[in-house]
Amino acid sequence: DTGVSQDPRHKITKRGQNVTFRCDPISEHNRLYWYRQTLGQGPEFLTYFQNEAQLEKSRLLSDRFSAERPKGSFSTLEIQRTEQGDSAMYLCASSSWAGVGTDTQYFGPGTRLTVL
Amino acid sequence: TQLLEQSPQFLSIQEGENLTVYCNSSSVFSSLQWYRQEPGEGPVLLVTVVTGGEVKKLKRLTFQFGDARKDSSLHITAAQPGDTGLYLCAGLNTNAGKSTFGDGTTLTVKP
Numbered sequence: 001d002t003g004v005s006q007d008p009r010h011k012i013t014k015r016g017q018n019v020t021f022r023c024d025p026i027s028e029h030n031r032l033y034w035y036r037q038t039l040g041q042g043p044e045f046l047t048y049f050q051n052e053a054q055l056e057k058s059r060l061l062s063d064r065f066s067a068e069r070p071k072g073s074f075s076t077l078e079i080q081r082t083e084q085g086d087s088a089m090y091l092c093a094s095s096s097w098a099g100v101g102t103d104t105q106y107f108g109p110g111t112r113l114t115v116l
Numbered sequence: 117t118q119l120l121e122q123s124p125q126f127l128s129i130q131e132g133e134n135l136t137v138y139c140n141s142s143s144v145f146s147s148l149q150w151y152r153q154e155p156g157e158g159p160v161l162l163v164t165v166v167t168g169g170e171v172k173k174l175k176r177l178t179f180q181f182g183d184a185r186k187d188s189s190l191h192i193t194a195a196q197p198g199d200t201g202l203y204l205c206a207g208l209n210t211n212a213g214k215s216t217f218g219d220g221t222t223l224t225v226k227p
Contacts, residue, residue: 004158033214042120042204042217043159056213091158102147102166103208105215107158 002026004108006092012114013082020078021111025094032075033105034067035091043091049075050097082115089113119143120207122218130226132194137221139205140187146209148188150179153202153220162190195225 005024013019025032031050035043046065047057051072064082069075079086089112093105120141129135139148147166151159163172165181165188172179176199178191192199202222206215 006158031213035217040219042122042206042219043215044217045214048213050213093158102164103213104147104149104161104164105206106161107151110156110158112156 004092004094004106006108006111008111010112014116015082015084017082018080019082020076021090022074022076023092023108024074026106029094029096031095031097032069033093034077037089037091084115087113087115120205120216120218122205122221126222128224129195131196134193135195136189136191137203138189139218144185145207148181149206150190151204153204159204197225197227200225
C-alpha cells in the first residue's frame with residue numbers, strides 16, 4: 001500500500017514564473033487536502049476536495065492559486081506569477097471520509113518551493 | 117477561527133529524561149491528531165484521539181485528550197535521540213473538513 005506521493009520534491013523558480021505541483025493520494029481515499037508550511041509554523045490549510053469537488057478554499061488563497069482534481073484521483077496545485085512570499089513547503093494529504101467518525105489525514109513528503 | 121497553541125515551542129533534553137508537551141485550544145474538536153515531522157519531510161501520523169478523557173499509548177508515548185475535547189498532551193518516557201523532531205497537534209471538526217494545526221514543539225534529545 002503506497003502512501004501519498006508528491007512531485008516534484010523540490011522546485012526552484014524565478015519570480016513571475018508559473019509552477020505546478022502534483023499529488024497522488026492513497027488509493028481510494030476520497031478526500032484530498034493542500035496545505036502550506038513555512039519555517040517555524042504548522043501547516044496552513046489551503047483547500048480540499050471530496051472526490052472531484054472542491055469543497056473549501058482558504059481566504060488566504062489568492063487568485064494566483066488554483067487547484068484541480070479532475071477525476072477524483074490525483075490533484076494539481078498551480079501558482080501563477082510566483083512571488084518570493086510563495087516560498088514554502090506545499091503539503092498534500094488524503095483521507096477516507098465515510099460520512100461519520102474521524103477523518104484522519106495522511107500526508108505526503110511535500111514539495112519545497114523556492115522563489116528567487 | 118479555531119486556534120491551537122502548543123507549548124513549549126522548543127525543548128532540549130538529555131537522553132533518558134521524561135517530557136510532556138501540550139496542545140491547548142478554546143474550541144472543541146471532534147478529534148485530535150498528533151504528528152511527528154522531520155526536516156524536509158511531511159508530517160507522519162502518530163495517533164488520533166476522539167473521546168474526551170481518552171488515553172492512548174504508543175510504546176513510550178502517551179497521548180491524552182482532555183475531558184472537554186479542547187486540549188491534549190503528549191508524554192514521552194525515557195526519551196531517545198530518535199524522538200527528535202517537530203511534534204504537531206491538529207484539531208478536526210468533521211463538518212468543517214479541514215484540520216487546524218498548532219505551530220508545533222521542536223524536540224531535541226541529546227545522547
